[in-house]
Amino acid sequence: MSALTKVLIVLLSFSSLFLCGAIVTYVGSANNYKDMYDGQRSQLQTLNDKVATLTAAAQEQRMMVEQKIQEYEKRIQDMTAEKTQLSVDLNNALRESLGHQNRADKWQGLLDSYGQTMANQELTIKSIQEKLDAARGQLIENDKQLNQQTARVYELTIQMEALETARRRAVEEKKVLEDKLNKIAAAAGAEPVRVSQAVVTPDRSRVSAAAETASDVELNALISEVFENLATISIGASDGVQKDMRFHVTRGDEYVCDVVITHVDTDKAAGVLELRQQQPRVGDNASTRLM
Amino acid sequence: MAPGKVSETSGLYTAILALTLLAIVFTAGFVAYQCHSDYKTMFTIASK
Incomplete structure (x- = not known):
């Protein structure tokens, strides 16, 4: 085995060991990207769900707010119309109040004048009442005197009737006496004798006073x-x-x-x-x- | 050194190579275990 082979073997061995160590170190300390991905994905899904929920809620809130806005706008419009009507009514009421106040002032003046007139009329009525009372008293007195006069007239009428009766009685007695005289004259002379007549009218020579009325x-x-x-x-x-x-x-x-x-x-x-x-x-x- | 003659140092280098081979195998196994434990696969790179 040549030296070069040995050197190559040694170099190759050390480099392989170094490379293996590096690989082991890297792999041992590497992050678990799948777990991280899954976590991020689930978190993203959760966030998406939350966003959808919030979006729906926001949409619902927006619709409610728009509905409220429409209701408030309608109420504002109605209240504006009512305010306008009330302003018109207030103006009319103020105008009528002014008219009524003027009429009340006129009536107050009339009442004052009527009060004065009534006071004057009360005085006049009182004086007339006094005169009327005096006239009534005088009337009662006159009535009493009239009754007395009437009684007196009645008494005089009865006296006149009695006198008339006495006169007629005297005439009848005169006629009887004439008859007697004629009879006596006929007995003495040759005159016809007349028959005497009885007195028909009752004797009312006693005149009595009239009864009290x-x-x-x-x-x-x-x-x-x-x-x-x-x-x-x-x-x-x-x-x-x-x-x-x-x-x-x-x-x-x-x-x-x-x-x-x-x-x-x-x-x-x-x-x-x-x-x-x-x-x-x-x-x-x-x-x-x-x- | 004559051809065909086995040197006394050949065993040392053989051991070194064997040790290197073991390190490589351990590294491959370790990487495979980590891949399987983390991603549940050793060959698929990504799945949808």
């Missing part, structure tokens, strides 16, 4: 029942109450009305209300004479 009799009673236009008093025929009697109803010092009797019972009487100043009440005084 209803208003002249003083009767006092109390109002026992009051209806719309009727009243009942607490005395009747047994106390001397007659139909068409007039009772003056008073309450304290105030004149209330008159009651003209239309129906008389034994212990009570009823009549219609006249000259009513106030509505009579149960317990008011009723009298045929005013104080």
